[in-house]
Amino acid sequence: xxxxxxxxxxxxxxxxxxxxxxxxxxxxxxxxxxxxxxxxxxxxxxxxxxxxxxxxxxxxxxxxxxxxxxxxxxxxxxxxxxxxxxxxxxxxxxxxxxxxxxxxxxxxxxxxxxxxxxxxxxxxxxxxxxxxxxxxxxxxxxxxxxxxxxxxxxxxxxxxxxxxxxxxxxxxxxxxxxxxxxxxxxxxxxxxxxxxxxxxxxxxxxxxxxxxxxxxxxxxxxxxxxxxxxxxxxxxxxxxxxxxxxxxxxxxxxxxxxxxxxxx
Amino acid sequence: xxxxxxxxxxxxxxxxxxxxxxxxxxxxxxxxxxxxxxxxxxxxxxxxxxxxxxxxxxxxxxxxxxxxxxxxxxxxxxxxxxxxxxxxxxxxxxxxxxxxxxxxxxxxxxxxxxxxxxxxxxxxxxxxxxxxxxxxxxxxxxxxxxxxxxxxxxxxxxxxxxxxxxxxxxxxxxxxxxxxxxxxxxxxxxxxxxxxxxxxxxxxxxxxxxxxxxxxxxxxxxxxxxxxxxxxxxxxxxxxxxxxxxxxxxxxxxxxxxxxxxxxxxxxxxxxxxxxxxxxxxxxxxxxxxxxxxxxxxxxxxxxxxxxxxxxxxxxxxxxxxxxxxxxxxxxxxxxxxxxxxxxxxxxxxxxxxxxxxxxxxxxxxxxxxxxxxxx
Numbered sequence: 001x002x003x004x005x006x007x008x009x010x011x012x013x014x015x016x017x018x019x020x021x022x023x024x025x026x027x028x029x030x031x032x033x034x035x036x037x038x039x040x041x042x043x044x045x046x047x048x049x050x051x052x053x054x055x056x057x058x059x060x061x062x063x064x065x066x067x068x069x070x071x072x073x074x075x076x077x078x079x080x081x082x083x084x085x086x087x088x089x090x091x092x093x094x095x096x097x098x099x100x101x102x103x104x105x106x107x108x109x110x111x112x113x114x115x116x117x118x119x120x121x122x123x124x125x126x127x128x129x130x131x132x133x134x135x136x137x138x139x140x141x142x143x144x145x146x147x148x149x150x151x152x153x154x155x156x157x158x159x160x161x162x163x164x165x166x167x168x169x170x171x172x173x174x175x176x177x178x179x180x181x182x183x184x185x186x187x188x189x190x191x192x193x194x195x196x197x198x199x200x201x202x203x204x205x206x207x208x209x210x211x212x213x214x215x216x217x218x219x220x221x222x223x224x225x226x227x228x229x230x231x232x233x234x235x236x237x238x239x240x241x242x243x244x245x246x247x248x249x250x251x252x253x254x255x256x257x258x259x260x261x262x263x264x
Numbered sequence: 265x266x267x268x269x270x271x272x273x274x275x276x277x278x279x280x281x282x283x284x285x286x287x288x289x290x291x292x293x294x295x296x297x298x299x300x301x302x303x304x305x306x307x308x309x310x311x312x313x314x315x316x317x318x319x320x321x322x323x324x325x326x327x328x329x330x331x332x333x334x335x336x337x338x339x340x341x342x343x344x345x346x347x348x349x350x351x352x353x354x355x356x357x358x359x360x361x362x363x364x365x366x367x368x369x370x371x372x373x374x375x376x377x378x379x380x381x382x383x384x385x386x387x388x389x390x391x392x393x394x395x396x397x398x399x400x401x402x403x404x405x406x407x408x409x410x411x412x413x414x415x416x417x418x419x420x421x422x423x424x425x426x427x428x429x430x431x432x433x434x435x436x437x438x439x440x441x442x443x444x445x446x447x448x449x450x451x452x453x454x455x456x457x458x459x460x461x462x463x464x465x466x467x468x469x470x471x472x473x474x475x476x477x478x479x480x481x482x483x484x485x486x487x488x489x490x491x492x493x494x495x496x497x498x499x500x501x502x503x504x505x506x507x508x509x510x511x512x513x514x515x516x517x518x519x520x521x522x523x524x525x526x527x528x529x530x531x532x533x534x535x536x537x538x539x540x541x542x543x544x545x546x547x548x549x550x551x552x553x554x555x556x557x558x559x560x561x562x563x564x565x566x567x568x569x570x571x572x573x574x575x576x577x578x579x580x581x582x583x584x585x586x587x588x589x590x591x592x593x594x595x596x597x598x599x600x601x602x603x604x605x606x607x608x609x610x611x612x613x614x615x616x617x618x619x620x621x622x623x624x625x626x627x628x629x630x631x632x633x634x635x636x637x638x639x640x
Binding site for chain 1: 421425431434441487491
């Protein structure tokens with residue numbers, strides 16, 4: 001690695017990132033820095049480019065301009081340190097395979113060409129399934145899993161990657177409260193181990209209870225930093241515009257109350 | 265029958281059909297799982313101009329040149345589809361349709377041109393349209409076998425890569441796999457499968473050999489390995505039976521017979537396969553409906569008993585029918601067989617009455633306590 005490190009003290013460093021789709025900018029001149037060891041939420045209205053942001057960091061979408069560094073290096077040089085959980089709806093769950101098999105896929109990058117997963121990979125996958133509470137479903141055909149169980153399998157596939165930084169695209173979308181709780185617990189455990197967790201999140205109500213860092217996105221980066229300083233009505237209004245009226249009443253109401261912040 | 269199998273021509277045809285079944289079955293699985301079933305259709309129609317060009321170059325019906333031509337134009341059409349979808353706003357289905365019809369038109373023009381040219385060796389070139397098993401020579405089998413074997417070897421080597429790219433190309437990219445190259449490899453392999461089947465089934469019906477074995481196999485198994493194995497087996501069965509029938513009965517074309525055979529396997533699989541088959545599903549639905557009706561009646565009886573503060577409350581059949589808006593006698597008889605209710609009379613009324621047995625009362629209470637949706 002001859003290239004000098006660029007901002008190695010940051011888990012994720014994004015500078016001047018612009019992504020366009022058919023001539024229209026989806027992300028425009030984004031600068032985002034996320035320090036290691038935080039659990040960060042990426043929030044923003046529909047069409048704000050949240051998923052595109054993650055995809056361009058992961059190299060799934062080619063940016064028009066700008067660069068991305070993970071612990072000081074380009075993504076291609078840091079793949080082993082990155083775990084990824086795509087949106088559940090991007091794959092066909094009728095694919096003929098089992099939960100354990102899907103989790104083992106997390107190790108394919110490490111295995112290298114031509115080698116098949118063996119006993120060691122199976123053990124690692126089993127362990128990851130245990131962590132997400134899915135050990136009883138290892139041989140289950142994936143189409144027979146509920147939405148929440150499928151999400152857990154996806155999470156286990158990322159856990160097995162043993163990464164330092166995790167990107168999750170809407171992991172809490174369409175799962176029940178129990179699963180959401182379980183996912184959040186796992187993510188908190190990762191943070192406690194010093195890992196960085198970056199989550200595209202759609203639910204403003206839970207940002208403050210789940211996360212300690214947040215990035216508000218709406219084509220541009222509206223605000224970023226610790227949740228306590230960034231989660232303000234002005235910032236949210238800037239991102240969400242008129243829609244905020246609905247959100248505001250419910251999320252800021254408990255601030256006004258004397259015992260505010262005690263929710264959850 | 266035994267004499268039949270000893271026949272040299274029939275042996276050749278059967279082996280060719282088996283090779284076709286294996287290659288198209290295995291490679292078709294990946295095409296179907298990647299939702300590219302129709303790619304096979306475009307590839308096979310686009311093979312026709314290649315067949316003609318191959319013939320023009322070789323100047324004779326040299327199978328090697330002809331198949332090479334088919335492979336080249338097939339692959340070119342796949343490339344055109346890729347470019348059309350990437351560069352324009354055309355969706356894949358439209359791009360496939362355009363590539364199919366344009367290349368097939370070119371193929372037919374070339375074919376008629378060659379046929380009109382008076383070249384004596386062109387005889388039978390149009391057999392590539394619908395296939396002609398009898399025209400297959402022992403030497404052709406080597407080419408078909410070589411193609412099949414190399415495709416199988418590639419699938420074996422790149423098994424986990426193909427699986428991941430078919431299931432979740434985004435995640436595969438994030439792991440650093442060369443997803444585009446792998447997809448091109450899979451598409452090329454489908455083109456190879458098409459080439460293997462051209463002589464046997466012909467360009468028009470070849471797509472059935474790509475799609476049908478995979479669809480049938482998917483019904484019976486939950487693993488990719490099982491699906492690929494079964495697809496190869498189904499493809500072989502259909503190929504051999506179709507080829508043998510056509511070789512023994514005069515005037516029956518091979519390609520359509522093979523396609524009919526694999527269609528029969530698909531039909532059986534769609535209806536009968538355990539778990540996914542239609543018959544299975546309707547059976548399960550009926551069982552569920554019966555069970556639900558039973559639970560409803562049971563819980564009505566339980567509610568009536570609770571209202572009257574009498575565990576052995578005797579409910580009149582007419583009242584139960586009215587309450588459920590549908591005759592309940594059959595359901596009650598089924599419950600009786602399970603020992604949950606019993607027919608009784610309630611003097612002075614002469615109409616039939618039913619009461620919960622002890623077991624029925626316990627069962628009703630269990631249903632009542634169980635959370636919604638739990639039907640164990």
